[in-house]
Amino acid sequence: MFAAEEAVGSHLPVHESGFTPEELNELLSFFESNEPVSSNSSSENSSRAIYSPDERKQRRKISNRESAKRSRWRKKRYLENLTNQVNKMNIENRRLKNRLHLVLNQCHVVWGDNEQLRSESFALWAKLLDLYWTLAAMQCNHDN
Secondary structure (H helix, E strand, O other): OHHHHHHHOOOOOEOOOOEOHHHHHHHHHHHHOOOOOOOOOOHHHHHHHHOOHHHHHHHHHHHHHHHHHHHHHHHHHHHHHHHHHHHHHHHHHHHHHHHHHHHHHHHHHHHHHHHHHHHHHHHHHHHHHHHHHHHHHHHHHHHO
């Protein structure tokens, strides 16, 4: 995700140090110059010593804009991922509906075949019963 954010623009923070490229250049210029740096070790206090209140306000605005831009970018990626998931699920739903339709058709065919076999079975039982009656009648005639 960080590499993708860096690809969006060079004004985004460098994630290893937390500084934007402009901030890194500015810090490097302090090291290259011979101006003394405050001995205060707190980064918050040292940034206050380096920047005027107007500069800090401007930097905060820029930082907020960049943060909002990253937030919009993440939201856009999130919505794209959700859209892709919806599309995949719609495709899967269609596939499952087609499969269900096929199975229902096969079930209907098998049900029809069962009905036909049941009907044939009843007809055969009726013929068999008739044969028994005929055989019984023949035996009675033969015995008389």
